Amino acid sequence: MKILEIKGLNIDFKKRKSFINVVQGLDLDILESEIVGIVGESGSGKTVSTLALADLLPSGNSRVSYKSYKIKANKIDKKQIPYFRGRLISYIFQDPIPSLDPMFTIRYQFKEILKVGSRKEVDDKLMGKLLLDVGLKDIERVLSSYPHQLSGGMAQRVAIAFALGSNSKILVADEPTTALDAHIKKGILELLKKIRDEKGLSIFFISHDLEQTFYVADRVYIFYAGSIMEYAKSSVIKKSPLHPYTRALLDCVPKRGIEELKQIGGKSPNFGDLPKGCLFYPRCSFAMDICQKKRPPLVEVKKGHFLRCFKEKI
Amino acid sequence: MLIYIIKRFLIALPLILVISLIAFIFINLTPGNFFNQMRLNPQISEETIEKYIELYQLDKPVLIQYFAWLKRIVHLDFGYSFAYNIPVTRVLGSRILNTLLLTLCSFFFTWLVALPLGIIAAVKVDRAWDRLISFFSYILLSIPTFFMAFLMLYFAYLAGILPLGGMVSANFTELTLFFKILDLLKHLIIPTLVISLGAIASLIRIMRGNLLEVLRSNYILALRARGISEKRVTYIHALRSAINPLITIFGYQISGLLSGAALTEIICNWPGLGSLMLSAVRSQDIYLVMGSMLVSSFMLIGGNLIADILLGFADPRIRVK
Amino acid sequence: MKELLQHRRGLIAVIILFFLYLGAIFSGFISPYHYRSEKRLLSYAPPSKIHFFDSKGGFHLRPFLYKYTMSLDENRKRVYGEDKSQVYPVEFFTKGDSYKLLGLFPADIHLFGVDSEVKIYLFGSDSRGRDLFSRIIYGGRVSLSIGLIAVIITFFIGLIVGGVAGYFGGKIDNILMRLCEMIMLVPGFYLLLALRSSFPPEIGTVKIYFLIIIILSFIGWASLARVIRGIVLGLREKEYVLAARSIGLSNFKIIIKHILPNTSSYTIIALTLSIPSYILGESALSLLGLGIQDPVPSWGNLLKDAMAIVQIKLHPWILIPGLFIFLVVVAFNMLGDALRDIYDPKRKIV
Numbered sequence: 001m002k003i004l005e006i007k008g009l010n011i012d013f014k015k016r017k018s019f020i021n022v023v024q025g026l027d028l029d030i031l032e033s034e035i036v037g038i039v040g041e042s043g044s045g046k047t048v049s050t051l052a053l054a055d056l057l058p059s060g061n062s063r064v065s066y067k068s069y070k071i072k073a074n075k076i077d078k079k080q081i082p083y084f085r086g087r088l089i090s091y092i093f094q095d096p097i098p099s100l101d102p103m104f105t106i107r108y109q110f111k112e113i114l115k116v117g118s119r120k121e122v123d124d125k126l127m128g129k130l131l132l133d134v135g136l137k138d139i140e141r142v143l144s145s146y147p148h149q150l151s152g153g154m155a156q157r158v159a160i161a162f163a164l165g166s167n168s169k170i171l172v173a174d175e176p177t178t179a180l181d182a183h184i185k186k187g188i189l190e191l192l193k194k195i196r197d198e199k200g201l202s203i204f205f206i207s208h209d210l211e212q213t214f215y216v217a218d219r220v221y222i223f224y225a226g227s228i229m230e231y232a233k234s235s236v237i238k239k240s241p242l243h244p245y246t247r248a249l250l251d252c253v254p255k256r257g258i259e260e261l262k263q264i265g266g267k268s269p270n271f272g273d274l275p276k277g278c279l280f281y282p283r284c285s286f287a288m289d290i291c292q293k294k295r296p297p298l299v300e301v302k303k304g305h306f307l308r309c310f311k312e313k314i
Numbered sequence: 315m316l317i318y319i320i321k322r323f324l325i326a327l328p329l330i331l332v333i334s335l336i337a338f339i340f341i342n343l344t345p346g347n348f349f350n351q352m353r354l355n356p357q358i359s360e361e362t363i364e365k366y367i368e369l370y371q372l373d374k375p376v377l378i379q380y381f382a383w384l385k386r387i388v389h390l391d392f393g394y395s396f397a398y399n400i401p402v403t404r405v406l407g408s409r410i411l412n413t414l415l416l417t418l419c420s421f422f423f424t425w426l427v428a429l430p431l432g433i434i435a436a437v438k439v440d441r442a443w444d445r446l447i448s449f450f451s452y453i454l455l456s457i458p459t460f461f462m463a464f465l466m467l468y469f470a471y472l473a474g475i476l477p478l479g480g481m482v483s484a485n486f487t488e489l490t491l492f493f494k495i496l497d498l499l500k501h502l503i504i505p506t507l508v509i510s511l512g513a514i515a516s517l518i519r520i521m522r523g524n525l526l527e528v529l530r531s532n533y534i535l536a537l538r539a540r541g542i543s544e545k546r547v548t549y550i551h552a553l554r555s556a557i558n559p560l561i562t563i564f565g566y567q568i569s570g571l572l573s574g575a576a577l578t579e580i581i582c583n584w585p586g587l588g589s590l591m592l593s594a595v596r597s598q599d600i601y602l603v604m605g606s607m608l609v610s611s612f613m614l615i616g617g618n619l620i621a622d623i624l625l626g627f628a629d630p631r632i633r634v635k
Numbered sequence: 636m637k638e639l640l641q642h643r644r645g646l647i648a649v650i651i652l653f654f655l656y657l658g659a660i661f662s663g664f665i666s667p668y669h670y671r672s673e674k675r676l677l678s679y680a681p682p683s684k685i686h687f688f689d690s691k692g693g694f695h696l697r698p699f700l701y702k703y704t705m706s707l708d709e710n711r712k713r714v715y716g717e718d719k720s721q722v723y724p725v726e727f728f729t730k731g732d733s734y735k736l737l738g739l740f741p742a743d744i745h746l747f748g749v750d751s752e753v754k755i756y757l758f759g760s761d762s763r764g765r766d767l768f769s770r771i772i773y774g775g776r777v778s779l780s781i782g783l784i785a786v787i788i789t790f791f792i793g794l795i796v797g798g799v800a801g802y803f804g805g806k807i808d809n810i811l812m813r814l815c816e817m818i819m820l821v822p823g824f825y826l827l828l829a830l831r832s833s834f835p836p837e838i839g840t841v842k843i844y845f846l847i848i849i850i851l852s853f854i855g856w857a858s859l860a861r862v863i864r865g866i867v868l869g870l871r872e873k874e875y876v877l878a879a880r881s882i883g884l885s886n887f888k889i890i891i892k893h894i895l896p897n898t899s900s901y902t903i904i905a906l907t908l909s910i911p912s913y914i915l916g917e918s919a920l921s922l923l924g925l926g927i928q929d930p931v932p933s934w935g936n937l938l939k940d941a942m943a944i945v946q947i948k949l950h951p952w953i954l955i956p957g958l959f960i961f962l963v964v965v966a967f968n969m970l971g972d973a974l975r976d977i978y979d980p981k982r983k984i985v
Binding site for chain 3: 332452453455456457458459460461464465467468471472478479569570572573574576577580581588591592594595596598600603604606607610611613614615
């Protein structure tokens with residue numbers, strides 16, 4: 001059952017005096033108890049699209065619009081979106097410690113968030129249980145700490161506990177492990193899987209790391225220059241990627257036994273200056289004439305596998 | 315925390331010593347200058363001058379003079395004012411209080427006015443209030459203190475309601491306590507305004523800048539994402555962090571206030587440390603000059619110390635290691 | 636430079652400064668009278684009224700003046716009026732008091748002037764009947780130059796000290812920074828006066844000019860050095876410095892070639908924003924009689940008369956030099972802000 005579905009998402013950013021289109025006609029959806037991976041380079045629009053889901057982009061500098069936005073098949077009006085924050089959708093960010101207010105204790109901030117979900121009894125017991133759920137042990141110490149006293153891994157778990165505490169159905173995890181040490185990363189990934197299974201949460205897992213994404217996600221979206229290039233089940237993308245960009249990304253992942261580090265030639269496009277045809281055309285090794293002229297539509301080429309490319313077989 | 319305070323204190327002491335040494339050397343660069351003035355004064359006999367020279371070892375090399383002076387300082391003997399003919403400490407005494415009063419008043423007034431205005435400017439950024447406040451701050455910042463003082467005194471003169479300078483009216487001693495306080499307040503208004511307006515302008519800009527900067531932080535976005543109301547985010551979270559750097563600039567503020575106060579005192583005839591410093595310099599009264607300079611440094615160091623301590627309390631990143 | 640002119644505040648600042656400095660450089664030409672030229676009879680005369688229409692209603696293309704009449708009222712205070720019997724046109728490029736153009740070439744042509752029977756006091760006159768307008772223009776020479784020269788000296792000292800402290804770190808850094816803190820521990824005004832007091836109250840104009848510059852520089856270098864040191868500290872760890880080190884470039888060369896040029900934008904901004912405090916420092920000293928002395932005008936000492944508040948009521952024009960100080964401070968502040976905006980990496984061009 002789809003818990004969230006957005007169609008035709010458009011995001012423009014103000015640059016100097018005019019607006020530049022960054023995300024155009026994006027369709028995104030997520031099922032209950034599912035982890036959806038969103039993969040792409042920096043600046044591909046992954047963060048911005050997910051922030052738009054809760055209307056978190058700065059209103060002065062941005063313009064957001066969409067064709068339809070449904071929560072559990074109910075149409076949502078733009079005005080209702082801010083209410084989602086902390087109630088329906090929660091976020092955890094790349095750098096966990098700077099995402100917490102350095103001036104207040106964890107206890108204070110935790111209580112504050114729980115109150116948003118208008119719980120009546122907010123006490124240490126409740127917070128303690130949530131902290132245990134995310135794998136933290138020294139409850140009293142954590143609650144009394146200030147953010148700078150926690151380690152990166154602990155802080156991220158606290159952030160996840162905040163999300164759980166607010167009873168949200170959707171969690172946007174924006175590069176949650178990027179800033180953490182290698183041996184901590186796995187723990188967070190396991191935790192995300194656990195809360196998907198045990199609490200039935202839907203998680204958007206944003207990352208530029210393919211390996212981690214394949215590890216946790218059920219489905220994977222490939223973003224490029226503000227558009228979705230391909231999406232399908234995680235295993236499908238891993239084994240038989242169809243889009244040239246996806247293939248290139250997979251090639252770049254360092255593998256054992258292969259000495260050469262591969263790269264994708266060229267640069268990611270400037271948003272003010274997007275190519276007319278396919279956005280990936282300038283860097284695509286399989287480009288055809290038509291790719292330069294027309295932008296390919298997103299098409300379901302196999303069941304559950306969507307592709308935005310004119311070349312169907314590579 | 316306590317260690318932190320003690321450490322700050324200990325750093326200050328040697329600094330004071332070295333300043334005093336430098337100042338002493340400077341002041342004595344041109345030898346015998348003061349006594350030229352005194353010799354011109356028929357009321358002071360040559361013998362008295364000789365006595366002074368002997369008493370304060372003024373004919374000995376500078377360094378020896380310095381250590382002798384230093385030794386006396388430790389015993390709180392700041393030397394003798396040649397112009398006033400009494401020990402320096404007595405001259406300094408009441409003046410210090412007056413300057414302290416003026417400076418503290420200005421300080422509190424500045425913060426009371428500047429903070430709310432800075433916050434408003436930040437919260438309503440680029441809209442009418444912000445533009446208005448920012449514009450006036452800009453202008454006020456650039457007005458020289460003395461010019462402001464002249465203008466204010468001029469308008470007060472025209473309006474006729476406020477006293478023009480001085481600290482108390484002529485009939486002060488005859489007034490009852492209530493009226494004494496009122497009189498003092500009336501005299502405080504102009505000097506305080508003159509000193510504060512410039513400081514307010516700069517503090518508004520800083521407060522506004524800080525708050526805007528904090529509002530761009532990661533955790534502010536995170537807080538919003540967690541559904542915390544915009545009001546809470548701004549006034550409880552953002553403000554809290556924006557205030558910290560302000561405490562850090564306490565020190566510079568105090569330095570600026572003391573300097574500004576000095577010039578204002580002179581123009582408004584406020585009997586404080588600043589006007590004392592001026593007359594000491596004019597009459598080349600070495601020990602008085604040194605004493606005033608030292609005291610002003612002490613005030614500055616004291617202010618800085620308080621600021622450091624306050625910062626220690628305010629910022630948990632320092633308080634809880 | 637081009638961007639500066641495109642920036643609104645920058646443009647205004649440049650225009651203001653251009654005219655002020657132009658006035659200072661060509662002071663002899665622009666002012667109708669020499670700064671020493673007195674007329675005690677016309678002490679504290681109000682600003683001259685420029686007329687285009689005479690008492691009979693006739694229009695004159697050239698603006699003209701009437702002669703001042705001076706009489707004493709019942710309180711023996713001077714009252715000034717106009718003698719409308721004769722019209723004296725304002726003449727341009729006229730001969731007047733001699734002066735040295737740019738300090739070198741003797742000349743006596745002035746931008747504007749009037750028949751020697753009459754005085755043109757655009758901003759009124761002071762106690763000795765000296766034209767305030769002329770004195771303000773001449774005053775600009777001192778007020779506008781002292782700040783600049785002092786700032787340049789401060790720049791060099793601050794750059795060297797800050798650069799060395801930031802780059803070498805450790806003990807050297809500690810000592811130098813302690814030194815800076817010590818200087819910064821005495822509130823500006825007190826330090827200014829204390830340093831001034833180590834010299835006799837009355838010394839020649841030239842000597843006092845340089846003395847003020849030295850004192851101002853001495854007070855100012857400390858804070859600049861700290862700022863530069865902070866920047867250098869940050870730059871030291873940058874990749875290109877490490878790269879330079881790894882190819883064996885000497886420390887000295889690294890500082891000169893890599894680090895200092897990158898501090899330049901911050902330094903220029905810091906300097907521009909500190910010029911106002913130097914100008915104010917000189918003005919304060921001159922105002923208090925410890926700086927440039929009469930008869931040499933500086934905007935500060937021109938305000939000395941204003942110290943007695945009564946004078947302001949009677950002759951409000953004596954405050955005009957203060958306006959000029961305000962103007963130059965605003966201009967430099969605007970300039971500094973404009974520069975800051977231009978060099979700000981996060982800049983959103985307006």
